[in-house]
Structure formats: C-alpha cells, structure tokens
Amino acid sequence: MSVLDAAIVAGYTVTDFLLVAAAAFTVLAIGMLYRAVKGPTMQDRVLAVNVLGTNTVVILAILSAALGEPTFLDIALVYALLNFLMAIAISKFTVERGGVL
Amino acid sequence: MIDAVESVRVGLVVAFTLLGLFFTFVSMTGVLRLPDVYSRAHTASQADTLGAGFALAAVAAAVGWTGGGVQDGAPAVFHLRDEPDGGPRDRPGRLRGGDRAVDRGGRASMTGATLAAPVAAQVTLVEASLFVFVVLTALATALARDVLAAVIVFGAYSLGMAALYTFYRAPDVALTEAAISAGVTTVLLLLTLAKTTRMDHEAPFESVNLPAAGAAGFLLVGLLLTMGDIPAVGSPDAPVWSNPAVTQWYLTETYAQTHVENTVMGVLAAFRGFDTFGEAVVVFAAGVGALIVLHREVFA
Structure with missing residues (x-):
C-alpha cells in the first residue's frame, strides 16, 4: 500500500486530490496564456511561455504522482531542459536577428 | 506507528500542493497585472519558482518516500477501483509483458461506467482544463498576425499536448512531443524566420476568412460524427x-x-x-x- 491509496478520507484519496491540483494548475496556465497572446512585447511573450513551461513541468510531475507512474517524471525532466532551450533560442532571436543558437 | 508516518506524509503532500498553488497563483497575478516586463520577469523568477518548488516537493513526498513501494502501490490504486467489474486482470487476451496494455486496461476501467462518481468528475476536470488550454493556444497560433508570436504561442500549445498525452498514459508520445515540438520545431521555425523576413503588423490577429472557416467547421463536425463508432480504449469489443x-x-x-x-x-x-x-x-x-x-x- 502506498500513500496514494492509504489515506482515504470520506471516499477521496490523495490521487483525487492530486488530480484536482493538476486541474487547478492548468487553470492557472490558461490565465497566464493571456500574457503570451497579448504581449505587448516579444519579451512578455517569452516570459509568459517560460512561466507556462515551468507550470507544465509541475503539471507533468503531479500527473506522474497522481497516476502512480514515477517513470513519467522523465517527461517533466525532458520538458524542463527543452523549455530552457526554447526560451534561450527565442530570446537570442529577438536580440540579434538571425542568431538562433 | 505506520499510520502516524503515513498521515504526516499525506499532510505534507496536501500542504506543499496548496502552497505551490498559492505561489503559482501569485505569480500568475503578477504576470498578468504588473505594469512592465521587468516587474513581470521578477514575479516570474521569484513567486513562480517558489510555487514550482513547493509543488515538486509535494510530488517528492507522494512518490519518493518508500522507494520500491510506490511501484507496488501503483496497480493497487487501480485494483481498488476495478473491484466491481473484475478489473483488467481478468480481461481476455491481456498482452504478455505489455505494460501499455495493462495501463490502457486500468485507464479504461477508470473511465468506465462502474466508476465512483467523484473520481469520474475529477478525471473530467483535468481533461477539460487541458482541452481548454490546448484549444485556446491552437486558436491563438492560427490567428496570430505576427509570425514570431505564433511560433511562441505554438510552444505553449505543445506544453498542453504533452500534458494531455501524459494524462492518457502515452509517455512515449509525450516525450516525442516534448523533444520535437518544444525543442526542434521552435528552433527550425526561428531559423526559417531568420532566413526570411518578418512583416510588421498593426493588428494583433489575422482576419478570419468566413467561407474557409465554415468549410473547416463542416469538416470538423463530419469528423466528430465518426467519433461515436470508435471503440472505447481497452474495450473488449474493439x-x-x-x-x-x-x-x-x-x-x-x-x-x-x-x-x-x-x-x-x-x-x-x-x-x-x-x-x-x-x-x-x-x-x-x-x-x-x-x-x-x-x-x-x-x-x-
């Protein structure tokens, strides 16, 4: 028995709680999306996508805990690394046209 | 004794998750409402990092405590839910050594009709919020007038898709989405932009061609109509x-x-x-x- 199904309070398990938390983080991501779409500057958009990326890493990690699949944490790791790469590439592109990497 | 440790652990998971949600909410408010990009960057680097740290601590408390115990515990979560209809273990033709088939089976019975009502509601909650996010980013990508803005929002779209694939227990597809969409596609599109020219635009969004949108809508409805005939995931009638x-x-x-x-x-x-x-x-x-x-x- 793991912690995920050990604590059953009024029919709700930790799994249920983590799924709700993942949904709440997604709702927050939808809020941040406004800044990515609206801008007004490219720096705002890069910043918003960076925050969204951090948020996605958190969602992926919570999903891996909620679904009981610790190996899914690898996806969060890959995403954290590539999100960094994406932010660097876009930032460099906006500063010096043509220099991507 | 075990019960005490377990309840402390559950308490830690809940407390860290709530703290993470709170600080992420603070960060979202800052990113949305602060007046200029520098203060927004500040809230992103401080509050958002704190929120992510707390949320990841909650995940660590949930999965990382007992080491191997989690591996044994994971199927038990499903087993608990599978009791009423016998569960995926009795499914005919279960694949030999195929983790995916077991996953699909467990997942299918999670969404099955015999499921307890509260769980079904929350599964839909995660799916629904991810769907909204993906559809919004896709629309913004399609309608953005500035190509660079479209590239950036398309990165956000791939974030949502990766989370959705993970939720549907297709980690291989999610990994590919992360590697290709967030990494390679963005860089390739930026390279293409660097080799071409980027127009300056006054309007932020493309004007919609109504006949084209109508045709696309008809196609979408036609495709959606076929969805009813697709068997459920893991269905024995597939x-x-x-x-x-x-x-x-x-x-x-x-x-x-x-x-x-x-x-x-x-x-x-x-x-x-x-x-x-x-x-x-x-x-x-x-x-x-x-x-x-x-x-x-x-x-x-």
Missing part, C-alpha cells in the same frame, strides 16, 4: 480483440521472426517495412527541403 488469434500470433511470433524484442517496433520496422520505407522517403524529402532553406549542402 476490433483488435475481435480476432485474438491474429493478435496472439504477432505477440508470440514477432521475436522468432524478426529478432526485435518490442512487438510494436517489430511490426513497424519488419512486418510493415514498406510503409515505413515510404515514411522514411518523406523524412528524407523534408531533410532535403531543410538543407535548401538553410543554404547548406550537408548537415554539419
């Missing part, structure tokens, strides 16, 4: 189970015939090798196209 002898033949004979351990890989690379060869030709053509765009003669 066509793949209608002929168990064929399925079983591939499962037992793939290694003997192709010496590939992974059945899916064996089917892809050997049994339907000509199809895969056609796909390889498409990829080759795309590579040649990329070389032409980049004005190079070799990938170096």
Whole structure:
C-alpha cells in the first residue's frame, strides 16, 4: 500500500486530490496564456511561455504522482531542459536577428 | 506507528500542493497585472519558482518516500477501483509483458461506467482544463498576425499536448512531443524566420476568412460524427480483440521472426517495412527541403 491509496478520507484519496491540483494548475496556465497572446512585447511573450513551461513541468510531475507512474517524471525532466532551450533560442532571436543558437 | 508516518506524509503532500498553488497563483497575478516586463520577469523568477518548488516537493513526498513501494502501490490504486467489474486482470487476451496494455486496461476501467462518481468528475476536470488550454493556444497560433508570436504561442500549445498525452498514459508520445515540438520545431521555425523576413503588423490577429472557416467547421463536425463508432480504449469489443488469434500470433511470433524484442517496433520496422520505407522517403524529402532553406549542402 502506498500513500496514494492509504489515506482515504470520506471516499477521496490523495490521487483525487492530486488530480484536482493538476486541474487547478492548468487553470492557472490558461490565465497566464493571456500574457503570451497579448504581449505587448516579444519579451512578455517569452516570459509568459517560460512561466507556462515551468507550470507544465509541475503539471507533468503531479500527473506522474497522481497516476502512480514515477517513470513519467522523465517527461517533466525532458520538458524542463527543452523549455530552457526554447526560451534561450527565442530570446537570442529577438536580440540579434538571425542568431538562433 | 505506520499510520502516524503515513498521515504526516499525506499532510505534507496536501500542504506543499496548496502552497505551490498559492505561489503559482501569485505569480500568475503578477504576470498578468504588473505594469512592465521587468516587474513581470521578477514575479516570474521569484513567486513562480517558489510555487514550482513547493509543488515538486509535494510530488517528492507522494512518490519518493518508500522507494520500491510506490511501484507496488501503483496497480493497487487501480485494483481498488476495478473491484466491481473484475478489473483488467481478468480481461481476455491481456498482452504478455505489455505494460501499455495493462495501463490502457486500468485507464479504461477508470473511465468506465462502474466508476465512483467523484473520481469520474475529477478525471473530467483535468481533461477539460487541458482541452481548454490546448484549444485556446491552437486558436491563438492560427490567428496570430505576427509570425514570431505564433511560433511562441505554438510552444505553449505543445506544453498542453504533452500534458494531455501524459494524462492518457502515452509517455512515449509525450516525450516525442516534448523533444520535437518544444525543442526542434521552435528552433527550425526561428531559423526559417531568420532566413526570411518578418512583416510588421498593426493588428494583433489575422482576419478570419468566413467561407474557409465554415468549410473547416463542416469538416470538423463530419469528423466528430465518426467519433461515436470508435471503440472505447481497452474495450473488449474493439476490433483488435475481435480476432485474438491474429493478435496472439504477432505477440508470440514477432521475436522468432524478426529478432526485435518490442512487438510494436517489430511490426513497424519488419512486418510493415514498406510503409515505413515510404515514411522514411518523406523524412528524407523534408531533410532535403531543410538543407535548401538553410543554404547548406550537408548537415554539419
């Protein structure tokens, strides 16, 4: 028995709680999306996508805990690394046209 | 004693998750409402990092405490839910050593009709919020007038898709989405932009061509109408189970015939090798196209 199904309070398990938390983080991501779409500057958009990326890493990690699949944490790791790469590439592109990497 | 430790741990998970949600909410408020990019960057680097740290601590408390125990515990979560209808373990033709099939089975019974009501509601909650996020980012990508803005929002779209694939227990597809969409596609699109010109636009959004949108809408409705005939994931009525002898033949004979351990890989690379060869030709053509765009003669 793991912690995920050990604590059953009024029919709700930790799994249920983590799924709700993942949904709440997604709702927050939808809020941040406004800044990515609206801008007004490219720096705002890069910043918003960076925050969204951090948020996605958190969602992926919570999903891996909620679904009981610790190996899914690898996806969060890959995403954290590539999100960094994406932010660097876009930032460099906006500063010096043509220099991507 | 065990109970005390477990309840402390559950309390830690709940407390860290709530703290993470709170600080992420603070960060979202800051990113949305602060007046300029510098203060927004500040809230992103402080509050958002704190929120992510707390949320990841909650995940660590949930999965990382007992080491191997979590591995044993994971199927138990499903087993708990599977009791009423016998669960996936009794499903005919369960794949030998196929983790994916077991996953799909467990997942299918999670969304099954016999499920306890509260769980079904929360599963829908995660799905629904991810769907909203994905649809919004897709619309913004399609309608953005500035190409660079479209590229950036498309990065956000891939974030949502990766989370959705993970939720549907397709980690391989999610990993590919993360690697291709967030990493390679963004860089390739930026390279293309750097080699071409980017127009300045007054309006932030593209004007919608109504006849085209109507045609696309009809196509979408037509495609959605076919969805009702697709069998549920893991359903015993699915066509793949209608002929168990064929399925079983591939499962037992793939290694003997192709010496590939992974059945899916064996089917892809050997049994339907000509199809895969056609796909390889498409990829080759795309590579040649990329070389032409980049004005190079070799990938170096």
